[in-house]
Amino acid sequence: MTVLFVNGAKMDLDVEPDTPLLWALRENAGLTGTKYGCGIGECGACTVHIDGQAVRSCTATVGDAAGRTITTIEGLAQKGALHRVQQAWIDFDVPQCGYCQSGMIMAVAALLAEKPQPTDEEIDAAIDNICRCGTFQQVREAIHAAAKA
Amino acid sequence: MSNSIDLGRRGFIIGAASLGGGLALGFDIPFDAEPASGEPLAAPEVNAWVVVKPDETVVIRIARSEMGQGALTGLAQLVAEELDCDWARVTTEYPTPAENAARHRVWGEYATGGSRSIRGSQDYVRKGGAAARQMLIEAAANEWKVPAAECRAEKGVISHPASGRSTTYGKVADVAAKRTPPTHVVLKDPRDWKIAGKGVKRLDTIDKTTGKMIYGVDVTLPGMFNAAIKACPVFDGKLQSYDESKIANFKGVKKVVRVGDDAVAVVADTWWRAKTALDALPIVWDEGPNAKASSAETAKWLAEGLNDSQPAVTGDEIGAARATIAKAPKTVEAVYSYPHQNQAAMEPLNATALYTPERCEVWTGTQNGEAALAAVAEASGLPLEKCDVHKVMLGGGFGRKGFTDYVTQAVLIAKALPGTPVKLLWAREEDMTQGKYHPVTQCKLTGAFDADNKLTALHMRISGQSILSSVRPQAVKNGVDPAVFQGLVSNGEAQIGYDVPNLLVEHAMRNPPVPPGWWRGVNINQNAIYLECFMDELAHAAGEDPVAFRRKLMAKRPKHSAVLDAVAERIGWNSPALDGVHRGVAAFMGYGSYVAAAAEISVPSADKIKIVRLVAATDPGYAVNPAQIERQVAGSFVYGLSALFFGAITMKDGRVEQMNFDSYDSMRLKDMPKVECITMPSGGFWGGVGEPTICVAAPAVLNAYFAATGKRIRSIPLKDANISFA
Structure with a gap:
């Protein structure tokens, strides 16, 4: 058994320490909002926060995450209120298929926590998640809107 | 299938x-x-x-x-x-x-x-x-x-x-x-x-x-097991044997299942455990007749098909193009090529199946629910009335999820565990290497001018792969796959916009051992590059402005010229671009809609392209949701330009060489400017939106690259010419 702290809850999971955090979250914790896209840390669909930092959970292991604070897309809203990034995503109708957007939103939430008013250059450098639908235009607009919110 | x-x-x-x-x-x-x-x-x-x-x-x-x-x-x-x-x-x-x-x-x-x-x-x-x-x-x-x-x-x-x-x-x-x-x-x-x-x-x-949306990959049923699968990495190869004893002690493993004649799946309590065991499973493949097949070999074979001495079928013929070219005072000729590409939807292929001897149900993201149902009935051996498919949200499809190979596999696996639901998920590597790929083609284009520099003939000879001959052979009559000519013929829902007095469009069908499939835009992707880059070459040869040259030939096709005019006007074609910025245009028709694009790029060094600005125009007849049309057009440009810069699936020793996004890259946010979308529904007809505009992004950028460097790139993707985003 491995103990993980996810979205404010303590979870005892039947999972080997070398299991990627992604799969422990999806299959053992039942949190399927975090998505599998590549398994090699390239696409960012699996981005979660560990101690507030954006991490690609397909290349982090359960052992790496044990004892640390993990936040997934399901835990981003606080006390029933959507995170300002989620709200901006809704306001700008960002998602198309939406599959990459959990990871995109988590990456952006971490960016704004660190840089509340990012420039386009800072956005370019920080947000390199793959979106095959090509929502980048709305993503950029929504990031700037969330920064102002 | x-x-x-x-x-x-x-x-x-x-x-x-x-x-x-x-x-x-x-x-x-x-x-x-x-x-x-x-x-x-x-x-x-x-x-x-x-x-x-x-x-x-x-x-x-x-x-x-x-x-x-x-x-x-x-x-x-x-x-x-x-x-x-x-x-x-x-x-x-x-x-x-x-x-x-x-x-x-x-x-x-x-x-x-x-x-x-x-x-x-x-x-x-x-x-x-x-x-x-x-x-x-x-x-x-x-x-x-x-x-x-x-x-x-x-x-x-x-x-x-x-x-x-x-x-x-x-x-x-x-x-x-x-x-x-x-x-x-x-x-x-x-x-x-x-x-x-x-x-x-x-x-x-x-x-x-x-995170609440349920995609196929998220379907969870009570008591469900998970399956990981490997099919023979060589197309048309078979599964020979595997040594199950080597994974007997792997945690969570429930069963190893031979799936059809070419694949093996490991079923476990979780997918990660199934995949871990599958990766450790010794498998022997019978690689079959394509064990030595390669993309290099295919390219040579296709090049041979460009030769007039080889058999070909005609897609459209007006006047006498060959004779006109033979006696023309000036001709221009160029050969272009377009590779295999994977759709690479963000959500890898998956399906969840529950089989009992009385009933079979599947939960999956599919572009074709009825074909999926037919696949469930066939694979389960049950009558259709005892089967059903529950459609869930797709994490992208782009054509790949119109096929049902993954549904069939899921049912065959579930059939080995009656009463237990099983979710089959392909690893990204399986998704990349077991594709239904964008077809590979080459095209030789020849244009003829008279003494007054007027275009008198155009001959396009395509050599390469037909999708229909693989997936719907009954639609191929007398060796003609009509879809191959998409956008290049003078009638139908994808008409060439140019009235050239002598036109000949031919296809030498050559189908390499790589399964072809629908890929957003399908054949307009390569055909728009072939025709629209070559129109630029012809304009240059005639000493004319690329927009003016096209417009003269579009005189009788006002809807084609209207979208071209719209992008030319918006990009400011008739006034100079900023220092160091170069422009290109392209126009086409597909899926009943008229489309055009204008691009502005800078080329800081010959191997770097910065896309500065993109303008797109679409006339779909009626616009049901203009905001979503803009998103479709802008998004399709990301997909199309990703294909232009990075998109190549290549084969060596019968195996696909690209396994994941590290070797099959996709455009990122930093590479993509805003797309200025002009939606100009002119009414009276219903055209499509999801695909048509995609095809003009790449030729507009390629034509801008010529304007910047004087160099024509006639082979996709740009990474093969060591060109990347600045």
Whole structure:
């Protein structure tokens, strides 16, 4: 058994320490909002926060995450209120298929926590998640809107 | 996999891959059909398309699949428009393919491809909404004992102004449902639309921002196992053997299953454990006849097909192109090529199946629910009536999820574990290497000028792969795959925009051992590069401006020239670009819509391109949701330009060399400027939106690269020329 702290809850999971955090979250914790896209840390669909930092959970292991604070897309809203990034995503109708957007939103939430008013250059450098639908235009607009919110 | 299955009562036939551009099957859609007895849907319905609940919620049934393209919202808008319901109370549901079969196919075609969701069903879904409206009004009028013609409906409220009475759809829905459907309804003039035609927000956004949306990959059933699979990495190879004893002690493993004759799956409690065990499983493949096949060999073989001495079929012929070219004072010739590419949807292929000897059900993201149902019946060996497919949200499709190979595999695995649901998920590496790839082709183009530098002939000779000959051979007649000529012929829904006095378009079909498939845009991707880059070459040879040169040839095709004019004007074609910025244009037609693009790029060094600005114009006839059209166009440019820069699937020793996004890259946010989208619906026809505009992005950028460097790039992708984003 491995103990993980996810979205404010303590979870005892039947999972080997070398299991990627992604799969422990999806299959053992039942949190399927975090998505599998590549398994090699390239696409960012699996981005979660560990101690507030954006991490690609397909290349982090359960052992790496044990004892640390993990936040997934399901835990981003606080006390029933959507995170300002989620709200901006809704306001700008960002998602198309939406599959990459959990990871995109988590990456952006971490960016704004660190840089509340990012420039386009800072956005370019920080947000390199793959979106095959090509929502980048709305993503950029929504990031700037969330920064102002 | 192309087996057909008879779905019974009305005797229509669907193939396991009945997806594709412009080849919709003919069938009658009954205007309304009685629900099959004993198979009630979620709530009493007014008719097949509309359910109004007592709380005034309106449930609109959607047959086509939502995969990001917005069809779910657009189709709901069309029904809601004619229904005159309150848009704020609209929700949607998918009737299952088995329900469709049981009800005489009342919801029409499920196949979601060829940019057909709106244009292919707009007529009957609008009639469905109008008929429901009529029945609701009649129910109220009947109760009030007044003529229905004196009643009005607006936002779900029915009123009779003369008597001041009013009621709501929810209150009369039960009574309305018992009425005889009207035999004739009049649809609104699109100029009077209040819900359709507006850029309303998508209906599926909130769950996509909170992690709640259930995609196929997220389906979880009680007691479910998970499966990971490997098929023979060489196309047409077989599974010879595997040594199960080597993974006997792996935690969580439940079963190892031979799947068909070419694959093996490990079933475990979790997918990660299944995949871990599969990666450790010793497997021996019989690599078969393609063990030494390579893309280099294919390229040579295709190049040979460009030679006039080789057999070819004609796609279109006007005048005498060969003779004109032979005696022309000036000719220009160029050879272009386009590679195999993977759709690489973000959600890898998956399906969840539950088999018992009595029934088989599948939960999956599919672009073709009916073909998936046929695949379930075939793989399970059960009659169609004992099978069903529950469609869930697709994490992208781009054509790949119109195939049903992964559904068949899931059923075959579940069949080995009767009574236990099994979710099959392909690893990204499996998704990348077991594809249905964008077809590979080359094209030799020859243009002839007379002494006055007027273009007198154009000869396009394509050599390469046919999709239809692989996935729907019955559509290939006398060796002609009509889809190969998409956008290059003078008639149909993808017409060449240029009137050249002598035109010859040919195809030397050469099918390499790589399975081809639909890939967003399909054959317009390469054909637009071939034609539109070559038009630039011809303009240059004639010493003319590329826009002016095209416009002269478009004189008789005002819709083609209108979109070209629109992008030229927006980009400022007639005034100079900023220092260091260079421009290119392209125009094309596909899926019934007219499209054009203009690009501005800078080339800081010969191997770096910065895309500065993109303008796109689309005339789809009618625009059901302009905001979503803009997103489709801009998004398709990301997809198309990713393909231009990075997109190549290559084969060596019979195996695909690209395994994941590290070797099959995709554009990132930093590479992509805003796309200025001009949506200019001219009315009178219904064109598609999801695919047509994609094809003009790449040639516009390539033409701008020539303007910047004087160098033509005629082979895709740019990474092969060591060119990347600045």
